[in-house]
């Protein structure tokens with residue numbers, strides 16, 4: 141495939157692929173967006189899960205913290221509802237305090253501050269243990285006790301609250317508080333006094349929360365600005381969920397629990413943190429999910445591309461096969477076109493080719509200063525070959541001629557068969573007319589060389605008409621037409637020759653058309669008449685018969701020879717009327733002579749092949765002879781050899797019919813056609829008329845044709861008589877006689893003469909029936 145085709149295919153496919161590609165990209169973008177959304181959603185749900193877990197951790201821490209403070213409350217209640225405590229209030233046993241609330245005892249209970257107040261609000265005892273040193277300060281410093289005072293009045297309320305709610309923020313940090321009214325252990329007698337325990341929420345507390353919850357706990361700042369916004373909100377707004385989760389980094393998440401006091405005010409923020417395991421799982425899961433989707437997409441894309449590539453390959457193959465089919469079709473068309481321009485019999489180009497090729501040739505020659513010769517070539521009497529030897533032989537002859545013509549011209553020259561036995565030779569680059577003349581002779585010689593068909597040697601000749609470019613025409617049509625006119629001229633000139641077109645030929649052709657027109661009016665206006673030419677016995681000169689020859693006396697052009705108007709009449713069919721007219725005239729003449737007691741001889745009438753073909757000629761003769769009252773034995777019929785070959789069966793029937801009427805048949809122009817001598821015996825004829833071409837050769841001495849003796853011998857064997865026409869000299873007459881010919885006709889005896897002269901000839905025959913010199917002289921001169 142050429143680069144151009146490849147590009148064309150590429151462009152075609154690209155054009156087809158464009159929408160596909162567009163939709164592919166669009167859906168890819170859609171998929172990417174969708175997976176991004178899915179990833180976000182997935183990750184979001186993991187994060188929500190993570191947040192929930194983190195919040196749960198905050199709650200857990202808070203609960204552990206609560207539990208730790210509950211412990212404080214329990215210890216506080218145990219002491220407050222102990223009978224010994226009640227007794228202490230009542231009796232103020234001085235040993236009670238040191239025995240129960242010594243420094244180590246307080247430390248053991250994780251109590252930092254103990255405070256006992258009586259029903260009126262007066263302090264009975266207070267103590268503060270410093271954890272680090274274990275020193276007990278009694279009474280406790282005011283600044284430590286002061287923030288705890290509100291709890292003393294809220295003992296009942298504290299009962300129902302969570303321990304973690306009993307917290308308070310102090311300057312020294314947040315504290316957990318528990319306060320219970322001191323009463324008898326069965327609860328029967330309250331004292332109104334209160335026992336309060338308080339505990340700083342410090343590292344130890346946080347450690348215990350850690351131990352209980354297994355979560356690391358710290359105290360976060362209470363300043364909302366220093367905390368994540370959500371935590372800040374939870375601190376500021378008591379209605380907001382106190383457990384908040386807040387991712388700190390991509391790896392860790394913090395959980396906050398806001399601790400509020402009884403008034404709902406934030407007191408402390410517990411903070412724990414954990415690794416972001418769920419988030420990590422989410423990220424991993426999302427990554428894997430998106431990854432696998434991407435892989436799937438990729439695989440899908442690859443499959444699509446492969447499929448598309450296959451499709452493209454298929455399309456391309458389809459395209460190629462279509463292209464091949466088209467190529468094939470073009471080729472077929474070319475071949476057909478070529479065939480259409482070729483003659484299948486001879487393989488030469490045909491008329492169509494000539495017509496398409498010539499304009500190019502002419503265009504090429506236009507300014508060369510050289511000439512083109514357009515030569516029409518016609519095989520003389522080809523019809524006879526076809527008819528006598530059969531079509532296969534005719535075809536063979538055409539092939540041979542075609543080959544010879546082709547071989548006699550230059551490679552660049554054109555030889556074509558126009559149809560039938562007509563060829564056209566177009567020779568270019570000819571320097572002058574002499575070159576054309578030489579070419580014409582070469583072509584004629586090529587045709588005239590001996591032809592052997594079926595072991596028979598044929599004598600073939602050709603007639604040529606030549607038109608020259610640029611002198612005779614500048615276009616194909618004109619040149620061909622003029623070459624054809626020249627060809628007809630050559631034929632009229634007796635064939636086996638060539639003619640160059642000349643301007644007066646055109647006139648001749650026009651004349652021919654006019655002739656045809658005028659011919660149709662000729663019979664009625666009595667311009668057509670018959671001359672009669674005697675036929676004599678060669679042994680004794682006796683007049684044995686006459687030949688009627690048609691004449692046309694044209695009112696302006698004078699006498700027109702039958703050689704000019706008979707072919708025209710044959711071509712246009714008018715010969716039927718002319719022929720019938722001739723027969724009628726002859727019969728009328730005979731009737732007249734017989735009536736006038738003129739010693740008549742049989743008169744031969746020329747019959748055209750067309751007359752036999754188209755009408756029931758026997759019936760016509762029967763009718764006309766009967767009408768004229770003339771015995772058919774006085775009429776003879778001359779039919780040319782070539783006419784004989786047309787339709788042998790019908791012809792033979794006609795001839796037999798005529799003979800059965802009593803008429804004799806002459807075979808005219810014998811030897812010019814191609815019928816073999818043996819053909820003669822098949823025909824019901826009486827006389828053979830040897831063509832004057834052979835008689836002419838008799839006078840040319842040693843070049844005498846062997847035809848006459850052959851014909852004479854053959855005719856003798858068949859019981860036929862022979863007539864020689866065109867006898868012009870005594871020598872010819874003697875020669876013919878010596879060759880055994882029976883009769884002679886020609887100027888030597890008499891030219892064709894007018895009917896009245898003929899009558900006088902008949903009336904003045906000598907006693908032996910011979911033409912008298914005086915009568916002939918009279919006839920010829922008259």
Ligand code: C2E
Pocket residue numbers: 673688689690691701702703706719722745746747748778808809832865866867868885886887888891892
């Ligand atoms: P054809 O039948 O061969 O007629 C003989 C021709 O030879 C006549 O020419 C005649 O004038 C000519 N001729 C006779 N003696 C001599 C001679 O010694 N020397 C030479 N050179 N010529 C001689 P014509 O009259 O010009 O007729 C020409 C042809 O026209 C005839 O040839 C015939 O084929 C045809 N033709 C004439 N009349 C008729 C007719 O009535 N019907 C038909 N169908 N054809 C006719």
Ligand code: CA
Pocket residue numbers: 687746778808
């Ligand atoms: Ca004749």
Ligand code: CA
Pocket residue numbers: 808809829831832865
């Ligand atoms: Ca003749």
